[in-house]
Amino acid sequence: xxxxxxxxxxxxxxxxxxxxxxxxKDYELFANGPHLATAAYEVGNANLNKEKSGNLDVGxxxxxxxxxxxxxxxxxxxQHYIGLNRTGVWRERDGAVGSExxxxxxxxxxxxxxxxxxxxxxxxxxxxxxxxASTLDLALRGDVVRATNQxxxxxxxxxxxxxxxxxxxxxxGAWGANFGFDxxxxxNRVPETDRATAAYTLWNLAxxxxxxFYTSDxxxxxxxxxxxx
Numbered sequence: 001x002x003x004x005x006x007x008x009x010x011x012x013x014x015x016x017x018x019x020x021x022x023x024x025k026d027y028e029l030f031a032n033g034p035h036l037a038t039a040a041y042e043v044g045n046a047n048l049n050k051e052k053s054g055n056l057d058v059g060x061x062x063x064x065x066x067x068x069x070x071x072x073x074x075x076x077x078x079q080h081y082i083g084l085n086r087t088g089v090w091r092e093r094d095g096a097v098g099s100e101x102x103x104x105x106x107x108x109x110x111x112x113x114x115x116x117x118x119x120x121x122x123x124x125x126x127x128x129x130x131x132x133a134s135t136l137d138l139a140l141r142g143d144v145v146r147a148t149n150q151x152x153x154x155x156x157x158x159x160x161x162x163x164x165x166x167x168x169x170x171x172x173g174a175w176g177a178n179f180g181f182d183x184x185x186x187x188n189r190v191p192e193t194d195r196a197t198a199a200y201t202l203w204n205l206a207x208x209x210x211x212x213f214y215t216s217d218x219x220x221x222x223x224x225x226x227x228x229x
Contacts, residue, residue, distance in 0.1 A: 010064050014072075018055045024048040028082055028111045034093055041091040041106040042084065048113060052079045066128035066137065073121045081116035083149075083156055084109045086193040116156055120145035134172040139180070141165045146189070154191045161187035161197070167204070176208040 002016040031044035059072035090105040092098040098105035122143040130136035144162035148155060167180025186199040 011060070011062050013058070013060050015058045016056070019053070020055065021050050021052050023050055024082060024111075031111065033095070034106055039106055041095075041108045043108060043110045045111045045113075048082060048111065049080045051082050051113075053077060053081075066131070066135075067126060069123075069125035071121070071123040074118070076118040078116040078118075080113040081156075082111055082113055083116070083158075085112050085157055085191070088193055114152070114156075115150040116147065117150055118145055118147045134170065136171075137169045139167045139169060149191070152191075155189045157191050157194050159187070159189075161185045161199070174210055177206065178208075179205050 001018070002014065005013045007013055027042070027044060028048060029044045029046050031042040033041065035042045053076050055074065055076045057072055057074035059070060061070035062068065087108045087110055089108040090098045090100050090102075091108050092103050092105050100107075120143065124139070124141045126140070127138045128135065129138055142162070142164040143160075145159060147159045162185045163182060165180060165182035167178050169178045170176065181201055181203050183201045184199060186197065188196045190196055
């Protein structure tokens, strides 16, 4: 259920209220072994119930031509939230209980259900810096979420830290380029069994040119987007 209110030229307020359910994934039910990509020994739970949540979000948005800004806040409450929690046990690749640093033992993680609450804020915007034969825009974005295990009062595992980012976007005819960054803060709000992570910044640089889908009856016909064609 949602609502939208145009409060003034270029301005609008929005709100949404939703109830959702989802069945557990197959790996949440039946995982039982090493996950080499995350260096973890994952154990599923065949007795998991449906994950249920009630969600409320409210937001405001402004737009004037190419310039825009929006901010959205939300609260979600979960019954039977499915999380992957570290147990403190170490297991060898065959499943035998082991010790840290012995026979490449991996930390054990189990899929478990708890009551949970998520409170978050998201924002994004765009500022037109140059308008003419070429355009230049500055895109801005940021988000933060606080997720709590309401059974233990601790943080939920594997939750993203606060993030901010900005990108310069240039366009001229069919050509485009962008340069920007995304910064993730340190995540120190973790369960007792998890490890805090440091902040990092990812830089991005790209050039773009649209290339239409091309077919030809002639086997040796060059693609029109290939250099030299």
